[in-house]
Structures are given as structure tokens and as C-alpha cells.
Amino acid sequence: MRTLAFTAEIDDRFGSGRISSRIGLSASALLYNVNSRLYDVIAEEHEKQAVHCVLVDECQFLTREQVSELSDIVDTLDIPVLCYGLRTDFRGELFSGSHYLLAWADKLVELKTICHCGRKANMVLRLDENGNALKDGAQVVIGGDDRYVSVCRRHYKEALA
Missing domain, CATH: 3.40.50.300 (P-loop containing nucleotide triphosphate hydrolases)
Structure with missing residues (x-):
């Protein structure tokens, strides 16, 4: 086919x-x-x-x-x-x-992804070169696991607090 x-x-x-x-x-x-x-x-x-x-x-x-x-x-x-x-x-x-x-x-x-804590990861963090979560920026920045990490909502909120 x-x-x-x-x-x-x-x-x-x-x-x-x-x-x-x-x-x-x-x-x-x-x-x-x-x-x-x-x-x-x-x-x-x-x-x-x-x-x-x-x-x-x-x-x-x-x-x-x-x-x-x-x-x-x-x-x-x-x-x-x-x-x-x-x-x-x-x-x-x-x-x-x-x-x-x-x-x-x-x-x-x-397709489910799991947060490091074991919960369902339904959010994505964008990281800077030092591993800190970014709150703002262009919607599209191409990158892989070095730039993005999937996390649960709780860890997403904690990272941006």
C-alpha cells in the first residue's frame, strides 16, 4: 500500500x-x-x-x-x-x-507521556540553556529533549512559579 x-x-x-x-x-x-x-x-x-x-x-x-x-x-x-x-x-x-x-x-x-513523578504529562516546558523553564517567547522554536520536557500540570505550574 x-x-x-x-x-x-x-x-x-x-x-x-x-x-x-x-x-x-x-x-x-x-x-x-x-x-x-x-x-x-x-x-x-x-x-x-x-x-x-x-x-x-x-x-x-x-x-x-x-x-x-x-x-x-x-x-x-x-x-x-x-x-x-x-x-x-x-x-x-x-x-x-x-x-x-x-x-x-x-x-x-x-499517546500518553509520563512526568518524572509518574503522573500523566499533559504540559510541556521550554528550557533555556541553563535548564530553567521559560514563560515567554515565540510559539515555535524547534528543539528536542534538550529544549523541551513533558511534565504534569502540577510540575508545570511549579516550574513557572
Whole structure:
């Protein structure tokens, strides 16, 4: 079965056009940015050769229009779309892509992360170079485990106090 994988152009931590898992699996992916017309790209690829599934990594960076286009892929081309990404940023605010995916998705599956205390980690701290939690800054700063840490709400509040 043919799967088209996409990842955000701005996230090049693992190389441009690469999706990588925390356990070391990786794959090539098409890049998207805020100007990408995902419906057009996927429909064109589907016309050349059947596309059986679309996977979008870093979906928090999708625009409202792109989420709408992905819903059109599901509804008009009958191709399943799987999206993976963060729900909220380091300030506890929804990303735009996450906002519309949460509102319009047919099904939501949460992959749980655990805080260092053992509770469910539902918040993300952004750390400075000294490991201190940041309260302000741009919503998007690309980084990995050295820059971000998942914590429970209690430890999130304590870190920002």
C-alpha cells in the first residue's frame, strides 16, 4: 500500500524531509509549509498512482486551511489521513493545526507521556540553556529533549512559579 508522508519544512532536526521516531525508526517525507496546498499535492499523486494513506508529522504546524484540505482528502478521495503532533505549546496554548484537528477530526488517539513523578504529562516546558523553564517567547522554536520536557500540570505550574 502506498503511503504519502509529510513533515513540516521548519523542523529539520533529523534532516530535511525526514520523519524520525524516538526509538530510531525514520522515513523520507514530503515537506510542507504554510503555503503548501496539500489537497492539490495529494490529489495529483493519487492520480499518478493510488495513495492508500496519508501520514502528517508535526501536524501542529498545519494551518486552518490545510486541516480543511486534509478533511477533503478523507471525504472526497476516501484516503485515510493520520496526523501526529503536539496539542499545546510551552505556554499551554493550542497550536493552530492542533486547534482545528481537535475540532474536526473523526477520531482522536492520545499517546500518553509520563512526568518524572509518574503522573500523566499533559504540559510541556521550554528550557533555556541553563535548564530553567521559560514563560515567554515565540510559539515555535524547534528543539528536542534538550529544549523541551513533558511534565504534569502540577510540575508545570511549579516550574513557572
